[in-house]
Amino acid sequence: MMLARVADSLYWLGRYAERAEHMARLAVVMLNATLDRTDAADQAARIALAAVARGAATEFADAQAAARVLALDRESAASVVASLASARENARQVRDQITTESWEQLNFLYLRATGIAAEAAFAADAPDFLQRIIADLHQFKGAAEATMSHGEGWRFMLTGVYIERAQLMAQLLKVCFGGGRGGPIDDHVAQVSLLRMACALEPYLRVYTADINARLILEFLMFDEDFPRSIRFSTERIQEYLAHLSAGRDLGRHDPLRLAGRLNARLTYADIDEVEGGGAGPLLAAVVEACIAVDKAIHETFVAYPIEMRLPA
Amino acid sequence: MFAPDGVTRAHYRLLDQDIHALGAQALADRQKTLERSFLLQGITFTVYGAGSATERIIPTDLFPRIIPAAEWAVIETGLIQRLKALNLFLADIYGEQKILADGIIPRDLILGCPAYRRQMKHLFVPHQAYVNVCGSDLVRGQDGAFFVLEDNLRVPSGVSYMLANRDASRRTFPNTFREAGVRPVERYPDLLLSTLKSMAERPDAQVVVLTPGVYNAAYYEHAYLARLMGVPLVEGRDLTAHDNRVYMRTTAGLRPVDVIYRRVDDDFTDPLAFRHESSLGVAGLFNAYRAGQVVICNAPGTGVADDKAVYAYVPSIIRYYLDEDAILPNVKTFLCRESAQLSHVLANLDKLVVKAVGASGGYGMLVGPHASKAEREAFAEALKADPENYVAQPTIQISTAPCLMDGHIEPRHVDLRPFILSGEKVVVTPGALTRVALRRGSLVVNSSQGGGSKDTWVLAPSPAKLEAP
Numbered sequence: 001m002m003l004a005r006v007a008d009s010l011y012w013l014g015r016y017a018e019r020a021e022h023m024a025r026l027a028v029v030m031l032n033a034t035l036d037r038t039d040a041a042d043q044a045a046r047i048a049l050a051a052v053a054r055g056a057a058t059e060f061a062d063a064q065a066a067a068r069v070l071a072l073d074r075e076s077a078a079s080v081v082a083s084l085a086s087a088r089e090n091a092r093q094v095r096d097q098i099t100t101e102s103w104e105q106l107n108f109l110y111l112r113a114t115g116i117a118a119e120a121a122f123a124a125d126a127p128d129f130l131q132r133i134i135a136d137l138h139q140f141k142g143a144a145e146a147t148m149s150h151g152e153g154w155r156f157m158l159t160g161v162y163i164e165r166a167q168l169m170a171q172l173l174k175v176c177f178g179g180g181r182g183g184p185i186d187d188h189v190a191q192v193s194l195l196r197m198a199c200a201l202e203p204y205l206r207v208y209t210a211d212i213n214a215r216l217i218l219e220f221l222m223f224d225e226d227f228p229r230s231i232r233f234s235t236e237r238i239q240e241y242l243a244h245l246s247a248g249r250d251l252g253r254h255d256p257l258r259l260a261g262r263l264n265a266r267l268t269y270a271d272i273d274e275v276e277g278g279g280a281g282p283l284l285a286a287v288v289e290a291c292i293a294v295d296k297a298i299h300e301t302f303v304a305y306p307i308e309m310r311l312p313a
Numbered sequence: 314m315f316a317p318d319g320v321t322r323a324h325y326r327l328l329d330q331d332i333h334a335l336g337a338q339a340l341a342d343r344q345k346t347l348e349r350s351f352l353l354q355g356i357t358f359t360v361y362g363a364g365s366a367t368e369r370i371i372p373t374d375l376f377p378r379i380i381p382a383a384e385w386a387v388i389e390t391g392l393i394q395r396l397k398a399l400n401l402f403l404a405d406i407y408g409e410q411k412i413l414a415d416g417i418i419p420r421d422l423i424l425g426c427p428a429y430r431r432q433m434k435h436l437f438v439p440h441q442a443y444v445n446v447c448g449s450d451l452v453r454g455q456d457g458a459f460f461v462l463e464d465n466l467r468v469p470s471g472v473s474y475m476l477a478n479r480d481a482s483r484r485t486f487p488n489t490f491r492e493a494g495v496r497p498v499e500r501y502p503d504l505l506l507s508t509l510k511s512m513a514e515r516p517d518a519q520v521v522v523l524t525p526g527v528y529n530a531a532y533y534e535h536a537y538l539a540r541l542m543g544v545p546l547v548e549g550r551d552l553t554a555h556d557n558r559v560y561m562r563t564t565a566g567l568r569p570v571d572v573i574y575r576r577v578d579d580d581f582t583d584p585l586a587f588r589h590e591s592s593l594g595v596a597g598l599f600n601a602y603r604a605g606q607v608v609i610c611n612a613p614g615t616g617v618a619d620d621k622a623v624y625a626y627v628p629s630i631i632r633y634y635l636d637e638d639a640i641l642p643n644v645k646t647f648l649c650r651e652s653a654q655l656s657h658v659l660a661n662l663d664k665l666v667v668k669a670v671g672a673s674g675g676y677g678m679l680v681g682p683h684a685s686k687a688e689r690e691a692f693a694e695a696l697k698a699d700p701e702n703y704v705a706q707p708t709i710q711i712s713t714a715p716c717l718m719d720g721h722i723e724p725r726h727v728d729l730r731p732f733i734l735s736g737e738k739v740v741v742t743p744g745a746l747t748r749v750a751l752r753r754g755s756l757v758v759n760s761s762q763g764g765g766s767k768d769t770w771v772l773a774p775s776p777a778k779l780e781a782p
Contacts, residue, residue, distance in 0.1 A: 004562040005551050092355070092527050095536035096546040104353045111352065152564065249565060302564040307553060311560075311567055 006097055007156045008303045009090040013098075014160025016087035017106075021137045022168045023080045026051065027070040028130045029196045034063035036189065043185065044193035051172040051197075067126055072119065080133060081118075084110050097153055102144035109136040155241040159298070162241070163291050166234035169221060170287040172197060173231075177218055178281040191217060203227050218280055219272045231287055235264040238294065245302070256297035263290040314379075314715050324381045324493075324772060331489045332376070332722075341720055344375055347481045356477050358530045371474060372765035374716045377482045378727065378747045379493070382774035388451065388459055388731065389741045391641030394631060396447050396733050399466065399618045401634040403443040407433045407614065417633050418626050422650070426623065428467075428616025430579060432586050436603055438612050439512050440737055445610040446505070446574075447733040448472070448746075451641065453712040460642045462728065464627070466619040467611065468576050471746040471766075472501060472732050473534035478768035479744065494773040498744035502541035504734055509572045511736035512608040518571035520544045521561060523552070525577045525593055535576050549577075554597030557604040572608045573598075579613040587613070621670045621704050622648055645707055649700040658705040659696065662689045665705040667696065680756065682708055711756060716749055716767070726750040728758050729769065743771040 026048040033044035045063050048070070073079045088110040091098055112118065113133055122129045148154050176185045176194055185191060191212050195201040198221055207224070208216050224230040242257045266286070275283055314325045321329045332340070348370060351357070357368040380388075405412050406423055413420045423429060448469030450462045479498055483490050509520045524535035526548050539546035551561050552570065560567035580588040586599035601607045617623065625646040628639040647654040647665070658665060662681050669677035679692045696703050713724035731745040748758035749765040758764040 001563045001565045001568065003545050003547060003551050004564055005548065006545075007564045089527070092532075092536075094546075095355070095533075096539040100354070103355065107355050108353055156564075245564070305566075307555070307562075307567065311555065 002097070002152050004303045004305075006094045006153065008299070009093040010097065010153050010157040011160040011298065013087050013090040013094070014157040015164040016083045016090065017137060017140065018161045018164040019078065019168065020080050020083035020087060021134055022165075023070055023078060023083060024130045024133045024137075025199060026172075026197050027067040027080070028127050028134070029193050030063055030070075031067050031127050031130075032196075033189065033193045039187075043187060043190040047172070047175050047185070047190065047194060048197065050175040051168075064126060067130075068122065071126070071130060072122060080130070081113055084113050084133075094153075098144065099147040101147040102140060105136070105140040105143045109133065109140060112136075152245065155245050156302075159238055159241045159245070162234040162237040163295055165229060166231050166238070167288055167291040169198065169229060169231050169234070170284045170291070173218065173221060173280065174284040174288070177214065178279070178284055186214065188212060198229055200227060200229060215272065215276055218276065222275070222280070222283075223267060223270060223272065232264075232267040235260065235267050235287075239264040242294075242298075256294050256301055259290060259294045259297055263287065263294070324379050327489045327492055328377070328379065328486065331486050337720055340375060340717060343485050344717060347373060347375065347485070350481070351477065354477070356473070356533055358533070372749075372751055373474075373478060373481065374725075374749055374765055374767035375482070375485050376715055376717065376722075377478075377486070377768040377770045378714050378729075379770045379772065380745075382772050384459075385743065385771045386774075387640065388729075389743075391459075391461075391639070392447075392449060392731060392733050392741050393739045394635065394637060394640050395449070395461065395464070395627065396444060396735055396739055398631040398634045399447075399464065399627070400441050400443050400735060402630045403612070403615060403618055404438070404441040405634075406617065407443075408435065412630070412633055415633075417629055418623070422622060423617060426617045426620050428579075428614065428620055430587075430614030430617075432599060433612065433614040436612075437605060439608065440735075442512065442735045442737075443612040444615050444618070445508055445512065445612075445735055447735065448730050449733065451729040451731070452709060453729070455710045457712075458642070459729070460644060461627075462644060463621075464619040464624065465730075466615040468578065469730075469732070470531045470534055470576075471730055471748075473537045474766050475732070475742075475744055475746045475769070476501065476537075478746070478766060482768035482770075490770075493770060494775055495770040496743035496773050498742055501732065501742050502538060504740055504742065505538065505574075506542045506544070508734040508736035508738075508740070509574050509610055511738075512610060513571045515571065519569060520572045520574065521547045521552075521570050523547055523549070523573050523575040523577060523582075525549075525581065529576075531576065538574075549581075549593045549595050552595040552598070554595055554601050557597075557601045557606050559595065559598060559601050559607045570607060572610060574610050579616065582609065582613060621646075621668055622650065622701075625704065644709060647705040649696060649703040649705065652700075654705075655696070655700050658703075659693055662693060664707065666708050667692060667703055667705045670702050670704060680708065708756075714747070714749070714767070716751075716765075718751075723753065725753070726756050726758070727767070745769040745771075 030045045030048040045066060049066060069076060069079065071080045074082055074085070076082060088106055091103060091106050095103060185194065191214065192201065195204050195217060200221060204217070204220050207220065220227065221230055223232050225232065227233060239257070239260045242260050246257045270283065314322060316322055351370040351373065357370050402412065412418055413423060444466045446469060448465040448471060450465065451459045452462050453459050475498055506520065510516070510518050520542070521544055522535055522539040524532060524546055526532065529535070536546055545561065547561055553560050553562065553567065559570045559573070561570050575582060577593060581591045581593040583594045583596060583599040584591045585596050587594070598607070602609050624643065625648055628643055631637060631639045647658050649655045649658055658667065665681045667679045667681065679688065681689065684692070711726050711728065714727045715722050716725045727747050727749050729745050729747055732742050734740050747767045747769045749767055750756055750758045751765045
């Protein structure tokens, strides 16, 4: 039992922290890929920008300018610093609920990424600046994992992390395999960049060795049971946490657990041949829609419920 | 720290040695470490400027201020006496109003006071503890004795700085701290919680801290106290009143609340009872309070007893209810509402500090000796136009303490804010927030006016240990 507003803030803290990390990684991979000056590098930049629902890469003078928008643009809701600011603002709302260790880590990271020295640090060495943010976010998650009680608040936070992750991963894969213009990516450099954007290169190589092809990438990032950034891994966690959170409760009309379970079942029992044959687009679109529906159901069940239904007996 | 002849006072000798042993560089480094740690912890207040809000740490000085046991004993008994009398006074004016009938205090001064809340009339308050948390401001005058400058009986803040400063000073001077026998302040959250619980009937009462939200300057403190007491930190929108019971919205439905430690002003607690356009409060909260189903701490309407004009009557209040003389004296105060006193004030504007009765935080005041002729003349007009709104006090030579300023040790004026808790019992935490006027010569210590703070060590009664060879 915890305050509804607090649960909501912890949930969004998880979502924003995950979003910041994802955006930082997209920007780093994009910057590193463009060092090659090949067409594939342009493709990587296009993937990154399309995945965050931005226009074509040509809008920007160069990759550095594009990365700058992804990283530092406070006006853009999805940028790294805007996500960090939102994550930290949510953490501040529930300062009494998160441990000092995790708060200080997040606050430190926020102060550095938004401080007066940030612009200069980014201009001097953008990949380094972004890598440090990613490493700091890992430290934040580690500190939270090691010091917070793994109770209700923790589960709300992680539900946020995994919903965000499933949705972002589905969006990224949709750009690459969704059957839009250009068809599925086939270039080796672009495929490796995609794996890096998903932080999946090394785990992928351990499973499939250096045999990099579109079908296996899709299989790994959508259905792998053990890789923490695959969509299936995320949906399984979402279902698990929601099962805990809803235990012993009347969930009313908007049952987030039912929606989450249905999504997870779909990914658990999907078949890569089938998906590849019909194109991955419809399933990926369904994942995004289901994430939005679960988010809405969580809000209506735990946060914005009508008062008359919930007076104590 | 120093006696008039320049010799270091006995209870400061160990610290003095420690400071010299450390040297300027080490002190500067420790100051930096301290500031960084405050920033990381988010011990900040928000300054709202043109279109932007920045978070700043309250400047904190490394050197603790030390108060020997004998001096503290006087402060402690004086504060307990004062708060007891003020609680009795509040119970009286919201009850039978005997003190007004007996003509000790003018009736219009109380009933016309903007902080008087007629809604509180005849409302039962457990233990007659209207003021559960009090933060009085004391200063030490030229003769070395402490007196009370102001009582803060509404929603006093600063206690988190007392605790954070203690953490910092213990790290800076570990040796002196160990040797000196400093009394601990760390029990404050614990004592606060039992004080709040003593206001409810059930021993397992649900206590919450009510904050205006993250945009409030003292939000850090609200979150800090909630965390250390282990109780929910709620905002008005988390609470709802139904059938004279107050509930909080949780993920598992509504849960009843018994005690609300509110850190919002009276006006913003309940739009039905107080300010109608406020969106911060909980509609119906006050009715639940009247019905005895929830306790609000501090009680609404306590501001009438820390009004700057009522202040002048506190020694009489103590005599009236307790039949004792005030242990901690007041500063001599002229009430401009009395015409004889007004003409004295107008004739001596260059020697007096004039304060608006309703203002706080160092706003709306004139420091006569530091003001220009034009400022004094403008203020005199304001005074004549609305004398009831002003009181005047002689400028006091308040004491200074050594502070580290840009690498140099310099004297700065300080005051002392101890925290007194009152529920079933009255307790004073052996420590305080010492506020520092950071500008040389300035007498204004409020954080909104560029004040800082430092830790305050209250020594246990065994002074012999302190005397360094």
